[in-house]
Amino acid sequence: MSVRFFHEPGPGLGFVDLVLAFDAGAASDPDGREGLTLLTLRLMRCGTARQTRAELDAEVERLGAHLEVGAGLHRVSIRGRVIRENLEPFARLLLGLLLEPALREDDFAQARRLLLAEVTAKRDDDQDLAGRAFRRALFGGGRLGRPSSGTVASLRRITRDDCVRRHRELCARDTLLAAAAGDVGEDEARRLLLEPLAVLPERSGAARCDDPPAPPRGVRAVLIDKPERTQAQIYLGHLGPKPGREHHDGLLVSSVAFGGTFSGRLMQEVRAKRGWSYGAYSRLTRSRTDDSWHIWTFPASKDLGPCLQLVRGMLRDLRRDGVTAEELAFAQGYIIGSSVFLIDTPADRLERRIEVAMLDFPADYYAGLRGRVEAVTLERAHAATSACVHPDDLVVAVVCTARDSADDVRRALADGAVVETVAFDDDAL
Amino acid sequence: MRRIPLGRHTVRLETLDNGLEVLILADPDSPVTAFHTWFKVGSRHERPGKTGLAHLFEHLMFGETEHLAHGEFDRRIEAVGASMNAATWLDWTYYHETFLPEHLPMIAELEAERMARLRLEEEPVAREKEVVANERRFRVENSVEGAASERLWKEAFRVHPYGHPTIGWMGDILGFTVEDCRAFYRTYYAPNNAALVVVGPVDEERTLALLRRTHGWMKPQPIPPPPDAVEPPQEGERAQRLPWPTPTRKTCLAWRSPELAHPDHPALVVLAQVLLGGRSGRLQRRLVHDGEIATDLQGGPGSFHDPSLFEIWADLREGRTHEEALAAIEAELGRLAEAPPEPAELETARHQVLLGFRSALETAAGRADRLGFFHVTVGDVGAIERRQRELLAVGAEDVRAVARRYLVPATRNVLLVDPAEAPS
Numbered sequence: 001m002s003v004r005f006f007h008e009p010g011p012g013l014g015f016v017d018l019v020l021a022f023d024a025g026a027a028s029d030p031d032g033r034e035g036l037t038l039l040t041l042r043l044m045r046c047g048t049a050r051q052t053r054a055e056l057d058a059e060v061e062r063l064g065a066h067l068e069v070g071a072g073l074h075r076v077s078i079r080g081r082v083i084r085e086n087l088e089p090f091a092r093l094l095l096g097l098l099l100e101p102a103l104r105e106d107d108f109a110q111a112r113r114l115l116l117a118e119v120t121a122k123r124d125d126d127q128d129l130a131g132r133a134f135r136r137a138l139f140g141g142g143r144l145g146r147p148s149s150g151t152v153a154s155l156r157r158i159t160r161d162d163c164v165r166r167h168r169e170l171c172a173r174d175t176l177l178a179a180a181a182g183d184v185g186e187d188e189a190r191r192l193l194l195e196p197l198a199v200l201p202e203r204s205g206a207a208r209c210d211d212p213p214a215p216p217r218g219v220r221a222v223l224i225d226k227p228e229r230t231q232a233q234i235y236l237g238h239l240g241p242k243p244g245r246e247h248h249d250g251l252l253v254s255s256v257a258f259g260g261t262f263s264g265r266l267m268q269e270v271r272a273k274r275g276w277s278y279g280a281y282s283r284l285t286r287s288r289t290d291d292s293w294h295i296w297t298f299p300a301s302k303d304l305g306p307c308l309q310l311v312r313g314m315l316r317d318l319r320r321d322g323v324t325a326e327e328l329a330f331a332q333g334y335i336i337g338s339s340v341f342l343i344d345t346p347a348d349r350l351e352r353r354i355e356v357a358m359l360d361f362p363a364d365y366y367a368g369l370r371g372r373v374e375a376v377t378l379e380r381a382h383a384a385t386s387a388c389v390h391p392d393d394l395v396v397a398v399v400c401t402a403r404d405s406a407d408d409v410r411r412a413l414a415d416g417a418v419v420e421t422v423a424f425d426d427d428a429l
Numbered sequence: 430m431r432r433i434p435l436g437r438h439t440v441r442l443e444t445l446d447n448g449l450e451v452l453i454l455a456d457p458d459s460p461v462t463a464f465h466t467w468f469k470v471g472s473r474h475e476r477p478g479k480t481g482l483a484h485l486f487e488h489l490m491f492g493e494t495e496h497l498a499h500g501e502f503d504r505r506i507e508a509v510g511a512s513m514n515a516a517t518w519l520d521w522t523y524y525h526e527t528f529l530p531e532h533l534p535m536i537a538e539l540e541a542e543r544m545a546r547l548r549l550e551e552e553p554v555a556r557e558k559e560v561v562a563n564e565r566r567f568r569v570e571n572s573v574e575g576a577a578s579e580r581l582w583k584e585a586f587r588v589h590p591y592g593h594p595t596i597g598w599m600g601d602i603l604g605f606t607v608e609d610c611r612a613f614y615r616t617y618y619a620p621n622n623a624a625l626v627v628v629g630p631v632d633e634e635r636t637l638a639l640l641r642r643t644h645g646w647m648k649p650q651p652i653p654p655p656p657d658a659v660e661p662p663q664e665g666e667r668a669q670r671l672p673w674p675t676p677t678r679k680t681c682l683a684w685r686s687p688e689l690a691h692p693d694h695p696a697l698v699v700l701a702q703v704l705l706g707g708r709s710g711r712l713q714r715r716l717v718h719d720g721e722i723a724t725d726l727q728g729g730p731g732s733f734h735d736p737s738l739f740e741i742w743a744d745l746r747e748g749r750t751h752e753e754a755l756a757a758i759e760a761e762l763g764r765l766a767e768a769p770p771e772p773a774e775l776e777t778a779r780h781q782v783l784l785g786f787r788s789a790l791e792t793a794a795g796r797a798d799r800l801g802f803f804h805v806t807v808g809d810v811g812a813i814e815r816r817q818r819e820l821l822a823v824g825a826e827d828v829r830a831v832a833r834r835y836l837v838p839a840t841r842n843v844l845l846v847d848p849a850e851a852p853s
Contacts, residue, residue: 012437014787053718057708062773064780066707083783110721117724117746123676124573227674227849231566262491262513263503272500275559278567300563330508337510337529340460345791425676 003173003197006353007189008181010346016087016182017347018094018193021077021354023175026148027209033158035150037076039108039115040166041069045078046107048096053107056093065090071148074209074288075358076170084183091192098171099196108160116155119147123425126226126233126399127298132429133222133422134235134397138292144212152427173202177357181346211289212239219394219417221409225402226424232304233399236311237294238390240284244362248284250384251293253376255284257323257331258314259295265327266295269310276303280311288359293388301400305408308396312413315391322382335373342366399424433810436790440800440810441633445641448621448649452800452810453636454628456793462530462629463797466540467523467805469624470617472595473734474655478604481561481597484517485605486613488557490524491515495546499553502539511536512794517595520734521805527794530630534639540625541643544618549610558602565596573675574742577846581683584667585738585842589660619650624804628797660685660736663840672849677724678745679846680754684836686730686739690807694730695819696827697739697835701729702778703770703828704761705741709777711761712741720757722749734806738842739835751845765832769825782820 029036045067047056060067065082078097082090122128132147139145150158169175178197180189215238240255241248259266259282270280280297299307323331343349343366352366362368398409402421410419422429431442441453471483493499506513511528526536569575579594586592596602625644627636663685687693704712705728716723725744731737743754790796803812 013791014436015784054709054714057714057718058773058777061707061709061781062777064784066784081784081788083780083787086780110718113721113746114717114724117677117721120676120747121724121744126571229571231563231571261503261507263500263507268500271560272556275556276563278560278564298563298567300566330504333508334510337508337532338512339510340529341512341527344460347791 001173001202003194003200004177004357005190005194006177006179006350006357007186008346008350008353009185010182013183013346014084015081016084016180016184017079017081017350018091019077019079019177019179019350019354020094020098021075021177021179021358022170023075023177023358024170025074025076026071026146027073027143029143029146029150032154033150033162034146034154035115035148036158036162036166038069038071038148038150039112039155039158040163040170041071041076041078042111042115043103043108043160043163044097044101044167045069046104046111047102048100049102051096059093060090063090063093067094073144073148087184088192095193095196099199101167103160103164103167105160108163112155112158115149116152119149119152119155122149126229127296129224129226129424129429130233130235130397130399131296133224134237134294134395135292136429137220137222137397138215138238138395139212140215142212143209144289144291171200173197173200176200177354179350179354181350209289211242215239215393215395217393219392219396219413219415221396221398221413221417221419223402223406223409223419223421224397224399224424224429225421226399227401229301229399229401229405231298231300232405233298234304234308235294235296235397236308236394237292238394239290240293240388242288242290243286243365245290247384247388249372250376250380251388252284253328253331253335253373254318254323254381254385255282255293256335257327258282258318260331261334266311266314269314270297270299270307274303274310276300276307286359286361301405304398304400304405305412308409308412312391312394315389318385319389319391322378322385325378328376328378328381332373332376336370339366339369435796435800435810435813436787438796442810443637445620445645447645447647449644449647450624450804451637451640452624452626452804453631453633454796454800455631455633456628457630459629459793461527461793462533462627462631463525463527463793464533464536464540465523465525465626465797465801466544467521467624467626467801468617469520469622469805470522471518471520472593473519473590474617475590475593476656477593478601479609480593480601481595482605482609482613483522484596485557485561485602486610487515487517487522488561489549489554489610490543490547492553492557493548493550494542495548496542497539502543505539506536509535519591519595519737521802523801525794525797533627533629533631533636537639537643541647544623544644545647547614549607549614551607554605554607554610558605561596561602562599565599565602568596569594573673573679573846576673577671577679577681577844580669580671581681581740581842581844582738584669584844585663585683585685586660589658589735590656591733591735591737616650616653619652620644620647621649622652624801626797626801626804628793628800666838666841666843668843668845671844671846673846675846675848677747677848678749678751680743680745680751681740681844681846682758683738683740683842685840686737686835688734688736689732690812691736693831693834694732695816696823696831697730698820699775699778699823700765700828700831701739702781703765703774705729706777706781711765712758715757715761716743716754721746722753722757732806762832762836765829766836769829772825775823775825775828778823779821782817786817
């Protein structure tokens with residue numbers, strides 16, 4: 001079996017994007033060692049036996065390139081962009097990180113200290129805090145609810161040997177996908193990327209993640225307590241169906257109609273009519289497994305309670321009545337028209353192909369999007385919202401100053417909601 | 430009519446009889462069209478007590494017009510899947526849409542409608558003031574970066590309007606009247622104070638004919654000059670501290686630096702690359718990767734119409750001190766003032782300039798953005814290509830010279846953020 005390979009041409013752009021993507025992500029980090037995959041990639045990015053981290057960094061930038069590693073839940077990647085003139089040395093450098101990384105002990109210690117510092121620094125970002133707390137509660141602390149960067153405690157448990165093992169798991173032909181987009185022909189891209197990868201073993205030991213269990217019933221809220229907040233960050237929602245599953249298309253279209261755009265129902269009620277928040281959106285997360293369907297909004301602290309009540313009432317309406325014919329037609333036009341942005345550039349087209357391959361989307365997920373969206377009738381849209389919108393089985397995460405806002409949240413959610421409070425610098429978040 | 434090269438393309442610049450400037454870049458290979466409307470008004474044009482008006486007005490432009498009910502503008506544009514938004518900054522305000530090419534006539538008509546026939550009434554203005562107040566809570570009051578930046582610029586510019594935030598002070602936002610908004614609209618949203626940018630698979634002549642029909646009938650207005658406030662030279666360092674509910678310290682520095690069109694600006698950009706670029710910049714290594722004092726480091730010179738600031742922001746690691754960060758920064762600045770950068774550092778800067786330039790022109794929206802920005806900020810689209818040449822021509826001694834000229838203690842502004850109250 002050879003490494004999967006994708007190519008998207010973009011002659012004349014003057015630069016090339018190269019991607020090495022791995023069919024494994026943070027969701028397959030061992031329990032208690034969350035952050036392992038990202039830390040392994042960071043360590044791989046610290047150079048080869050012939051090149052120190054500092055030398056590598058200087059060489060990447062001297063070539064007119066940038067290089068990054070990223071870990072999602074189900075896939076990770078090393079990717080870079082380089083000016084056309086220096087494609088060949090950059091491709092060699094990129095492959096060297098995969099095939100012969102040094103994985104030095106001192107680089108490991110340094111990479112871990114930086115990641116630990118970044119985890120701490122992220123606590124400045126209220127939206128990120130709310131999003132993380134929401135996912136953790138939604139997935140019951142399970143693998144899909146973990147931050148890919150891990151926690152302070154989990155990162156401290158990881159050793160260099162863990163990373164060496166993880167690197168070995170990642171480096172297999174059936175796990176890897178190599179791709180190029182931009183100012184490079186297919187033959188040249190194949191020669192640069194695929195030939196050197198033939199030395200990899202075929203099988204990998206990378207684990208995959210199953211669909212999450214249905215969360216407990218009822219309303220469960222997490223207040224992330226942070227001092228001096230004049231504004232709350234709210235994430236609110238539950239599970240939604242993955243691509244290819246029943247009701248995915250109906251919920252996708254309904255979600256866009258409800259809160260996917262500036263002129264959607266949610267934004268009109270929260271922002272345009274009441275001025276409560278700068279934004280209010282709903283989104284169905286596309287992933288390999290069932291993932292979240294959620295709402296994000298951020299009202300002033302004084303409007304937190306009424307805003308929660310309003311949104312929950314709107315969810316009840318959506319479940320009971322679905323979207324209107326006008327909203328459905330609007331959402332269909334929006335999704336079909338805006339789908340051009342999914343494939344606007346060679347890099348965009350490449351990313352879509354990688355998503356489909358790595359996240360197990362139906363092969364025609366993007367190519368057939370238009371037809372499927374057009375096929376969503378009012379009845380199908382309503383069936384999707386009836387089956388998939390659960391205003392009484394919600395996870396709610398709110399960043400606020402608990403002393404000022406906890407009672408407002410309890411009153412707004414009422415009827416038996418379980419409300420838990422955690423400090424914004426709690427490592428479990 | 431002028432024709433100006435831009436990468437693989439040529440830009441056509443026309444001025445309509447009413448003073449409206451039109452820039453068209455025809456690219457038959459683009460799958461989408463970008464339409465930008467740039468107005469030469471930003472927070473630089475505001476006066477004390479009326480700060481944030483340009484930004485509030487940007488919000489109001491999505492409201493009711495003579496022929497469109499409230500919300501209809503957005504609805505029509507989103508119904509065809511177009512992406513749209515707007516932004517206000519120190520020198521300009523712009524509105525942008527990207528869409529399938531067949532929708533260009535509709536977009537042009539909608540933009541013309543709100544440019545000339547906006548309705549400004551009490552209730553929607555009051556609601557939008559609340560939305561902007563919430564945006565301020567989001568970007569400033571609950572954001573350490575926003576709060577620190579606002580304080581740093583306020584202290585650095587005591588006379589010039591760059592010292593007040595584009596989003597405005599909260600009291601000013603809540604105090605605006607409908608008449609303030611109407612006067613602003615009449616004054617600044619005139620064709621002779623605007624530029625349209627169209628990039629996509631368009632026919633130049635047909636596009637021009639379309640824009641003459643949709644926008645050519647508008648009447649020009651006398652445009653008042655911006656406030657002629659000139660910031661006096663800074664004599665001596667200005668320092669302040671900001672306690673904040675944050676887990677780590679932030680060390681924020683800013684020096685007076687020249688305007689975008691100034692001949693020293695390219696050397697300052699290269700200087701920023703040498704110090705702060707990527708992971709190999711001198712300060713990146715010393716503060717983040719080797720010294721492990723900071724988690725993140727950012728900065729560079731402002732790109733504005735008037736002189737602004739060269740900033741360095743360091744997000745420190747837990748337990749590391751401002752003194753350590755300041756000592757490291759001062760040591761590297763001192764080294765650069767003594768000896769010019771190495772040839773390899775300049776080669777890195779040149780290659781990063783090329784990568785940045787080519788990446789910025791990747792999409793129709795990116796090209797429209799560059800065209801509008803340079804046209805409005807320095808008054809010359811030709812400056813895009815010229816600037817790339819200037820950046821590539823910066824020499825080692827140029828970098829040392831601007832380091833000695835600008836990054837000096839006498840014009841330094843310091844803001845130190847310290848973790849405040851422990852969580853309850």
